[in-house]
Amino acid sequence: MRISYEWLGDFLDLDGVTPKDAADVLTRLGVEVESLTMVDLSNIVIGKVLEQKPHPKSRTPLWIHQVDIGVRVEQIIAGAPNAVPGTLVPVALPGTTVPNGKVVKDMNIAGFKASGMLCSADELMLGEDHSGILLLDRGKPGDPLTSIIPSQAIMEAEITSNRPDCMGHLGVARELAAGLGRPMKRDFMPSFTGTADPPGRELVKVSVDDPDLCSRYIGGVIKGVRVGRSPDWMQRRLRACGVRPINNIVDITNYVLFEYAQPLHAFDLARLNGPAIHVRRAREKEKLLSLDGVVRDLTPDMLVIADALRPVAIAGVIGGEETAVTTATTDILLESANFNGASVRQTSRALGLRTEASSRFERALPPELALAGARRAASLIAELAGGTVHREWADVYPRPQQPVRVILRPALIDDVLGTHVPLEEAESILKRLNFHVKVMGDGEWDVLPPVFRLDVTIPEDLVEEVGRVHGYDRVPPTLPGRRHERWTPATPSLDRRLDAIREVLAGAGYSETWSPALVSGRQLEALRIAAHAMRVSNPLSDDMDTLRTSLLPSLMDAMALNRDRGRLDIRIYEIAEAYLARVGDHNGGQPEEPLRLAALASAGATADEGRDALYRLKSVLDGCVAAMSAPSCMYDRASAELFHPGRCAAVMLDGRQLGYIGELHPTVSAGAGIDGRVVAFEVDVEPMVAESRIPRAQPLPRFPRVQRDLAVIVDETVAAGVLHTAIKEVAGDLLEHVRAFDEYRGAQVSEGHKSVAFTLTFRSPERTLTDAEVDKVMAEIKLGLEKRHRARFRE
Numbered sequence: 141m142r143i144s145y146e147w148l149g150d151f152l153d154l155d156g157v158t159p160k161d162a163a164d165v166l167t168r169l170g171v172e173v174e175s176l177t178m179v180d181l182s183n184i185v186i187g188k189v190l191e192q193k194p195h196p197k198s199r200t201p202l203w204i205h206q207v208d209i210g211v212r213v214e215q216i217i218a219g220a221p222n223a224v225p226g227t228l229v230p231v232a233l234p235g236t237t238v239p240n241g242k243v244v245k246d247m248n249i250a251g252f253k254a255s256g257m258l259c260s261a262d263e264l265m266l267g268e269d270h271s272g273i274l275l276l277d278r279g280k281p282g283d284p285l286t287s288i289i290p291s292q293a294i295m296e297a298e299i300t301s302n303r304p305d306c307m308g309h310l311g312v313a314r315e316l317a318a319g320l321g322r323p324m325k326r327d328f329m330p331s332f333t334g335t336a337d338p339p340g341r342e343l344v345k346v347s348v349d350d351p352d353l354c355s356r357y358i359g360g361v362i363k364g365v366r367v368g369r370s371p372d373w374m375q376r377r378l379r380a381c382g383v384r385p386i387n388n389i390v391d392i393t394n395y396v397l398f399e400y401a402q403p404l405h406a407f408d409l410a411r412l413n414g415p416a417i418h419v420r421r422a423r424e425k426e427k428l429l430s431l432d433g434v435v436r437d438l439t440p441d442m443l444v445i446a447d448a449l450r451p452v453a454i455a456g457v458i459g460g461e462e463t464a465v466t467t468a469t470t471d472i473l474l475e476s477a478n479f480n481g482a483s484v485r486q487t488s489r490a491l492g493l494r495t496e497a498s499s500r501f502e503r504a505l506p507p508e509l510a511l512a513g514a515r516r517a518a519s520l521i522a523e524l525a526g527g528t529v530h531r532e533w534a535d536v537y538p539r540p541q542q543p544v545r546v547i548l549r550p551a552l553i554d555d556v557l558g559t560h561v562p563l564e565e566a567e568s569i570l571k572r573l574n575f576h577v578k579v580m581g582d583g584e585w586d587v588l589p590p591v592f593r594l595d596v597t598i599p600e601d602l603v604e605e606v607g608r609v610h611g612y613d614r615v616p617p618t619l620p621g622r623r624h625e626r627w628t629p630a631t632p633s634l635d636r637r638l639d640a641i642r643e644v645l646a647g648a649g650y651s652e653t654w655s656p657a658l659v660s661g662r663q664l665e666a667l668r669i670a671a672h673a674m675r676v677s678n679p680l681s682d683d684m685d686t687l688r689t690s691l692l693p694s695l696m697d698a699m700a701l702n703r704d705r706g707r708l709d710i711r712i713y714e715i716a717e718a719y720l721a722r723v724g725d726h727n728g729g730q731p732e733e734p735l736r737l738a739a740l741a742s743a744g745a746t747a748d749e750g751r752d753a754l755y756r757l758k759s760v761l762d763g764c765v766a767a768m769s770a771p772s773c774m775y776d777r778a779s780a781e782l783f784h785p786g787r788c789a790a791v792m793l794d795g796r797q798l799g800y801i802g803e804l805h806p807t808v809s810a811g812a813g814i815d816g817r818v819v820a821f822e823v824d825v826e827p828m829v830a831e832s833r834i835p836r837a838q839p840l841p842r843f844p845r846v847q848r849d850l851a852v853i854v855d856e857t858v859a860a861g862v863l864h865t866a867i868k869e870v871a872g873d874l875l876e877h878v879r880a881f882d883e884y885r886g887a888q889v890s891e892g893h894k895s896v897a898f899t900l901t902f903r904s905p906e907r908t909l910t911d912a913e914v915d916k917v918m919a920e921i922k923l924g925l926e927k928r929h930r931a932r933f934r935e
Contacts, residue, residue, distance in 0.1 A: 143173075143312055144380045145293035147399075151313035152322050159293030165319040169608050171306055172298045179239045179265045179292040185209055186279040186288070187216075187231035187258075189223050197250040204252060207231060210282015217247075217254040220272040228276040230259040230285050239265040265294065267379025277372040288372065294380055302595040304503035308401030311592070318572040318609055328574070328592065329512050332519035334360070334529030341534040344409075344473055349420040351538045353443045353480045354455065356507040357419055358514045359534040360474040361409065365389060365527040367467050374524075383496075389465045389472060392520045394496075402476060402505065402513025403497030405445075405453060409471040411463045414448035417473070417534075419455065426451055429461045432493075442487045443479065456484035456501040457493060474521070476514035478507040486678045507541045508591040541591060548585040548599045556603045559615045569609045570602065634735075637829065638715055640767035641737065648760045650711040650739060655694035657719065661686035663693055667808060668781045672720040674731050687719035687731065691738035692782055692822055696804075696812040699740055703814060713739035715825065735825045736799070737764065743803065743817035750803050750817040754787070757819045761791070761801060770831040773798070775861050782808050782820075791823050793831060799823035845876065846902040846914050850921070851884075851934035853895045858929050860896045867898065870924035871917055874909065877901040888934065895934055 145159045154162065163173040187207040195202035195217060205216045205223060209231055216231065223229050232244045233256045240263050247254045257263075262270035266289070279288045297312070305311035310326070317324050334340070340361040348354045369375075370391035378385050381398050385391050393404040422438035428451045429435050436454070438444060443455035453459040456479035465472060484501040488494050514533070521527045554560050567585075570577050574590040589596040596602065607615070642652060660683045664670035669689050679685035688694065691714050699710050719731040739760065743753035758775070765773050771794055778790035780800045788802030801821035809818045852863055860880045867878050882897035889895050900921075902914050925931035 141297050141299050141307060142381045143295040143297055143309065144377055145295065146290060147309045147377055147380075148313045148316060151310060151325055152317040152320070153325075157320065159295070162316055163295055166295070166297065166312065166316055168611065168613070169315050169319050170300065170303075171312060171315055173295045174298055175296040177265065177294045177296075179294060181230075181239065181264065181285045181289055181291050183236045184230050184232055184238070184259065184264065184285040186276065186281055186283050186285055187214075187229050188281040189225050189227050189229060192221075192223065192225055195250065195252065197252075202249065205258065207256070207258070208281045209233070210280070214255045215253055216256045216258055217249050217252060218258045218273060220258075220260070222272040222275065223258055227273075228279050228281075229273050230264060230276065232257045232259055238263050261379050266292070266376055267384065268382050269379065269384050277369070289376055292380060301503055304500055304505050305401055305509075305592040307500050307503070308397070309399050311401055314574065318569065321572065328590070330515040330519060332515050332522075332529075334362075334518055334522075334531045334533070336363070336528045336530045338530065339532035340530040341532050343415060343530060344534050345416045346534040346536045347416070347418050348536045348538070349418070350443070353421075353483045354419045354477060355480070355539060355541075356478040356510050356535070356537045357417070358474075358476040358510055358536075359417055360476070360514055360518055361471070361530045361533070362474055362518060362521055362527040363409075363471040363530070365470060365472055365521060365525040367465060367469050367525065371524065387465065387467070388525045389469070389521065392517055392524065393474075395520065396513050396517045397496055397500070400509065400513045400516060401500055402509045403456070403500055404513055404517050405459045405475040405497075406465050407452060407459075407463045407473040407475065408465050408469045409473050410469070412447045412452065412473065413450070416448055417475075418446045418448075419477075419536075420444065420446060422451060428452075428454060430454065430458045430493075431461055431464060432458065433461065436491055436493075439490070442490070443483055445475070454487060454491070455479050457488050457491065457498045458495055472521075472527070474514060474517060476510045476517070478505055478510050481505075482678050489678070489680075504594060506592050506594050507537065511535075543588055543591075544597055546587045546589065546596065546599060546602055548587050548602050550583065550585060552599055553603050553606055556600065557607050557610075557615055561606055561610050565610065566606045569606050573605055573609070575602075575605070634829065637768070637832075638825065641715070641764045641825075644763040644767045645713050645739065645760065648711070648756075648763070650713045650741075650760070653695065653698050653712050653714045655691075655698065655714060655716070656684060657688055657717070658684035659686055659688045659693055660684070664689060666811065667693060669693075672723075672731075674719060674721045689718055689720055690782070690822060691716060691718060691736055692740065692804075692820055693812075695738055695740040695820070696809070696814065696818075699742075699818070700813040709742050711739070711741045713737065736822055737825050738820065738822040740818060740820045743819045745816045750787070750819065753817070753819045754801075754803060757821060758801060761821055761823070765793070765828060768828045768832045769835045770828045770833070774865070775801070775859070777859065791821065793827055796827055798827055841903060841905070843904055843906075843908050846909050846911075848900050848902070848914060848918055849897060850900060850918070851882075851895050851897045852925055853889055853893055853932040853934060854925075854929050856892050856894055863896055863925065863929065863931075864898070866925055866928050867900070867921055870921050871900070872920075874902050874904060874913070874917055875900060876903045 163176045167173050187209045189205050190208055191206040192203050195204055202217055202219055203221055207214050207216050232238045234244055234246045236244045244257045258273045260270045261267035261274045299306050343361045344359050346357050346359050348357055367387050367389055370385055370388040374391055374395055375385040378394055383394050389406050393406055397403050421440050422442045422444045426438045427435055444451040445453040445455055452463045479501050481502050481504040484498050488498040518529045522529050550563055553566055567577050576588040578586040580586055587602055661675055664673050673689050674687045676685055695712055698712055702710050715737050717733040718736050719733055721731055741757055743750045774792040775789040778788055779785050780788055783802040784805045788800055791798040791801055799822045804818040804820055878898055878900050880896055880898050884895040902909055
């Protein structure tokens with residue numbers, strides 16, 4: 141949003157406060173000023189055009205002007221024809237640097253001398269209009285332009301979504317006044333309401349079909365207006381905000397929008413069909429010729445303002461051309477309303493049209509702001525356009541905005557901020573921000589937020605208000621809360637416990653990613669993992685319209701992006717929630733949100749490379765489980781969407797399935813634009829955390845270990861994990877550890893069979909084992925494997 145420093149001066153005393161000071165204070169308060177542009181007009185003079193004629197030799201349309209600059213007449217050539225004889229214009233003489241940075245020089249254009257430049261609003265940084273010369277409504281030739289237009293400072297500020305009140309200069313000035321400790325010159329609610337008879341509610345009837353989409357609609361009748369040019373000061377301020385002046389009525393509605401953050405619209409009362417306004421949903425096949433000259437198709441999802449026959453505006457977005465104010469207009473209907481933010485956002489997106497009005501309604505404006513904006517606009521119309529304002533406007537307000545009272549325990553301020561804020565200062569800050577504070581008998585504060593602060597609902601919100609005005613830079617760098625001599629260790633948060641997993645993955649060369657929770661619904665459907673997907677009712681784009689059901693699609697997109705940037709060996713992971721619609725829930729309830737760990741790694745191009753990559757990935761997953769001090773996982777053959785059949789396993793923990801590990805299906809990786817093989821896993825994290833045990837230190841073994849290798853030949857269908865389990869069950873307590881380290885298929889093994897080699901570690905805590913003891917256990921293991929799996933053994 142563009143903020144005019146000059147405009148802020150209407151609401152509070154800025155004596156001694158430079159634009160840089162104001163920008164610093166606003167940024168400290170949370171209205172982040174991203175840039176500050178100084179518009180120095182002191183070197184620009186006022187000129188009066190005496191003569192204008194076309195340039196006789198130029199290949200492009202140019203006009204030669206004779207311009208009176210007070211002490212002399214200069215010949216100036218311009219490319220715009222609107223500076224006709226008699227008009228007053230801003231003139232930059234040779235040697236002058238105009239605000240947009242251009243240096244003016246003496247020139248000769250096709251044989252004609254040009255001594256200076258006639259300036260547009262864009263060149264003077266007074267607006268974005270560069271189509272013609274800026275015409276002045278007053279001034280004396282030769283005087284500096286600052287005699288009628290003061291030098292300005294324009295701030296570009298980022299307004300957070302929870303502060304729509306700061307989308308207007310009045311709200312920004314209120315913040316600045318609180319930060320500077322200075323009083324405001326103007327109240328939020330103007331007193332002007334109109335006095336003419338008959339009452340406005342008798343002249344226009346208003347009906348609202350859906351109060352959920354339009355919580356308030358005010359229609360004020362103003363008669364006898366004279367449509368013309370708005371005053372120079374208003375045009376200047378509108379240009380500073382990037383808006384082109386049109387006429388005094390339209391300019392006033394725009395002016396109040398930038399002042400109060402309340403969008404308004406003026407209808408030509410004579411061009412409406414009947415004395416009634418109907419706020420309703422659009423009907424099938426209805427259209428509207430909007431103010432930008434485009435005919436737009438309307439749908440029943442869109443809220444419109446209609447007269448007796450047709451829509452005349454799209455609620456919260458844009459008005460219609462057929463009822464617009466023109467130079468022939470004498471009577472107007474001033475609209476000030478409050479529309480549902482989600483509805484306006486959806487309509488704006490569907491139409492591909494975002495306006496100053498829609499950008500404010502999207503943020504959920506307070507309904508009480510509608511009356512304040514209407515009163516301010518009516519007052520300006522009466523003053524600047526000579527209108528007669530009728531009293532008792534039509535005001536449909538079925539569910540008035542209810543005040544929200546917040547009970548605050550003052551000690552909470554110090555507890556949350558971690559520093560002491562004197563009670564008198566905290567109370568003064570809240571009052572400067574227009575909060576009403578009542579101290580109750582038990583010391584608690586009964587705080588009533590102002591009507592324009594819908595974002596304040598809980599005590600912590602009030603603490604934030606005190607903290608940002610008091611100054612976060614004044615909070616000492618200590619632990620939050622009261623200072624203690626002794627701290628009791630707290631249970632680490634889940635995120636801190638997961639750091640052990642992150643360390644394992646980082647050690648294996650994996651990089652952590654963070655991706656949006658919203659993904660493309662079409663992508664989930666193409667991958668056949670959209671069964672429990674939940675679509676967003678007002679998506680930001682078609683690629684972000686559905687809550688993710690899996691982390692792997694986002695990781696695949698990240699891998700494809702890295703491949704496009706020339707990286708070949710890619711290993712990435714993410715720990716985040718997936719979102720699954722609950723079974724049988726058809727009412728859009730809250731989804732299940734399992735916390736998941738997913739990892740993705742390049743796996744070469746051949747089957748052998750893919751197998752080796754999968755084994756490496758499995759060891760990483762085993763390391764993550766071990767880092768959480770959870771029991772070891774088991775792996776069972778399985779098939780799953782996204783994974784290659786025959787190269788996928790279910791990850792089991794104490795009989796519960798955590799997820800899947802394997803090689804991605806070639807069509808999945810190819811669909812994501814990834815060449816070669818890719819291995820991946822995705823598992824639920826919370827069961828691992830639930831099964832984790834507190835690691836305990838063990839004494840170092842006193843007696844030596846004995847290691848033996850065992851090569852087991854079994855049928856191809858027997859999994860190594862099954863053999864691993866059988867060995868542990870048969871071996872007894874002397875077996876300390878068993879690990880599979882090789883798998884062989886070849887000449888020494890018959891077809892349809894494989895050889896799996898294990899390393900077995902034996903140790904006794906009481907004595908040194910003899911070879912005879914170990915041989916006996918090895919014989920029992922072989923016998924058990926022969927009986928259970930018809931195993932044979934390689935020597």
